[in-house]
Amino acid sequence: MEITYCPTCATSFKVTPDQLRLANGWVRCGRCTCVFEALANLMPPAVLSDTASLAAMLAEFDLSPTPSSSAALTFDSSVVPTARAHRGVWVFVSVMLLSLLMAQAAWMGRHMVFAQVPELRPALLALCESLACEVTWPQELDAVLIENSSFSEAPSGGYMVQLRLKNTERYPVATPALELSLLDLQDQVVLRRVFTPEELGLDDHLLPLREARAVVNFDLEAAASQRITGFRALVFYP
Incomplete structure (x- = not known):
C-alpha cells in the first residue's frame, strides 16, 4: 500500500500497485479533478513511517486512514495518451530545434570543418556543388x-x-x-x-x-x- 497526494489540493489517497498499473500511474483527483502522476507524488518513507503524522494528515482531509479511498481517486487511462502525446510533441520539437541549430552552426563553420576534418572534404565539396555554394580554406x-x-x-x-x-x-x-x-x-x-x-x-x-x-x-x-x-x-x- 502506498500513499500519494494531489499536487494541486494536497489531498492524500491510498493506492496499491495493482491500481497504479491500471493507467501507468496517471490518476485524477476526486476532489479537484487534477490529473497527476501518482508515482511522482508518493509520500516520502519518513512520513509513512510516522503513524501519528500520517493519521493527522488524513484526518485533516477528512479521510479515515483505514477505509480505502479508491472512490475518491479515479484511475482514468484516457489521460495517459494525452499526457504522453504532449510530452512526445515537446520532445520532437526540442530535437528538431536542436538539429536545426547544429546544422546552422555546421553550415556557418563549414570552412573550418573543411580544414580540420579531411575525411569530410569530399562530402562538403559535393554538397556545396549541389547547393551552388562555396567551401574554401578558412581565412585566418x-x-x-x-x-x-x-x-x-x-x-x-x-x-x-x-x-x-x-x-x-x-x-x-x-x-x-x-x-x-x-x-x-x-x-x-x-x-x-x-x-x-x-x-x-x-x-x-x-x-x-x-x-x-x-x-x-x-x-x-x-x-x-x-x-x-x-x-x-x-x-x-x-
Whole structure:
C-alpha cells in the first residue's frame, strides 16, 4: 500500500500497485479533478513511517486512514495518451530545434570543418556543388605571420620581393594576398602593388605549422625607382 497526494489540493489517497498499473500511474483527483502522476507524488518513507503524522494528515482531509479511498481517486487511462502525446510533441520539437541549430552552426563553420576534418572534404565539396555554394580554406589572418620580407634590385634587372610566411595554426588556412607599398624619404607611398597568391607562386592554402617562401620580380619606371627608399609589406584577404 502506498500513499500519494494531489499536487494541486494536497489531498492524500491510498493506492496499491495493482491500481497504479491500471493507467501507468496517471490518476485524477476526486476532489479537484487534477490529473497527476501518482508515482511522482508518493509520500516520502519518513512520513509513512510516522503513524501519528500520517493519521493527522488524513484526518485533516477528512479521510479515515483505514477505509480505502479508491472512490475518491479515479484511475482514468484516457489521460495517459494525452499526457504522453504532449510530452512526445515537446520532445520532437526540442530535437528538431536542436538539429536545426547544429546544422546552422555546421553550415556557418563549414570552412573550418573543411580544414580540420579531411575525411569530410569530399562530402562538403559535393554538397556545396549541389547547393551552388562555396567551401574554401578558412581565412585566418591572425594565424599568418610574415617572418621575413625584403625588397631589392634583382640581379637580372628590375626589382625583386622576397617573402616568407608561416601558418601558426594546426590546420590549413587560406593563403593571403600581399600588399607591397614602396616609400620615399618622408615615408609617403610612391607606389602600391598587390600580389595574389598565384602571382607569388604559392598554393591557395598554407600547410599547418609550415612556412611558405615566395619571390616575385617586377619593373619600375625610372622616375619612381629614384624616389624609393623603403617599403612596407602586409598580408590581407581580398
